[in-house]
Amino acid sequence: MIELKNVRKSFFSNKQEITAVDGVNMTINAGEIHGVIGYSGAGKSTLIRCVNLLETPTEGEVLINGKNLLKLSSSELREVRSKVGMIFQHFNLLKTVTVYENIAIPLKLSGVPKSELKERVEKYLKIVGLEDRASNYPSQLSGGQKQRVAIARALSLEPTILLSDEATSALDPETTESILDLLLKINRELGITILLITHEMNVIQKICDHVYVMENGSVVEQGSTIDLFTSPQHSTTQKFLNTISQRQLSDSLVESLNVTGAVTRLTFVGAATGKPALAEVSKKFSVTPNILTANIIELKNGIVGNIVVHLEGDKNAILDALKYLEQSGIRIEQLGGRQA
Incomplete structure (x- = not known):
């Protein structure tokens, strides 16, 4: 020691x-x-x-x-x-x-x-x-x-x-x-x-x-x-x-993608990386996921996945979808975004 x-x-x-x-x-x-x-x-x-x-x-x-x-x-x-x-x-x-x-x-x-x-x-x-x-x-x-x-x-x-x-x-x-x-x-x-x-x-x-x-x-x-x-x-x-994953989108990139409203980072750890989470929320809630960037990082003792996503739909439906994702063991972080 x-x-x-x-x-x-x-x-x-x-x-x-x-x-x-x-x-x-x-x-x-x-x-x-x-x-x-x-x-x-x-x-x-x-x-x-x-x-x-x-x-x-x-x-x-x-x-x-x-x-x-x-x-x-x-x-x-x-x-x-x-x-x-x-x-x-x-x-x-x-x-x-x-x-x-x-x-x-x-x-x-x-x-x-x-x-x-x-x-x-x-x-x-x-x-x-x-x-x-x-x-x-x-x-x-x-x-x-x-x-x-x-x-x-x-x-x-x-x-x-x-x-x-x-x-x-x-x-x-x-x-x-x-x-x-x-x-x-x-x-x-x-x-x-x-x-x-x-x-x-x-x-x-x-x-x-x-x-x-x-x-x-x-x-x-x-x-x-x-x-x-x-x-x-x-x-x-x-x-x-x-330096190894684009965790944060620049304002210029968000603007070039014509994204308005909230942009969210979803972090998947371990077993959660194998779940079709975005496919599930698109079926369960009236939202459409727009994936802006994604990657999977293999660590010595586990796997971490990051998806930066823009959810399109009614505000309450988006909140319900994010709550569902969080309850599924996925970490949620609001990154902001360009206002409509």
Whole structure:
């Protein structure tokens, strides 16, 4: 388990104090994947580096399995850190040695016996799917393969926690997908707890159980991934969601569609996504649904569907139809619209 309690990190620049992380609290249970998302400068990189004390917090507590890292001796801290692996955006591989040696180096530094060292390197090369690349040099690998080597290196010391600092942001979408699949596999098969930071909502969508949204050093919203995707409260969260689904129609688009009256967003969660809800209301009530935009988002632990719709018909019939939809487990949100 990872616990952050009122963690604050400040720096001084030109004699001015800059607060990069401001009073952050987190609890990450063993075996879960938590994600921190925010725009550039939000403080997320500083935050993740506070977890293994690459950055020492100015205030607060950092606990791993109940141990406050800020109160440990140097030897005790090294022992805890040995169980916390980390992967980075730019791989940090040594260019002059092979893939095998890149993975073996931390094992050698930790005093792992030669007989066990070879077994471990081969084990984690197999897990990341690079058994046939052991003798290659980093210059002979693609970006995705380099990141897989970095992941194997982080796993070689057999950590219980893996920290990911923008590990997919330098990769193309297809390669990003394959790396996320690999992280899911590592989490499920090895039981490793993962904390990652990203500025990409599709990363959160695919693998996270819980998400924190950061802005100006603070967590402005947090919750289970499915809750934030279905009911985002903060404007920053809503902006991120707009990058993967058009949740909010612009006034110009509403005008171009010649829509008058109320526009409503319907959010379907889980089993509700399979219901022919709009077909039912058109039969039960004197309304005609006009679908303006729709999408289905597959999350790690569920499915969320969004439909932005304009219901045409008598005002009372529309109210009855919306009430029926709400009683069917569908979330209703009025978006406004152009008046007739």
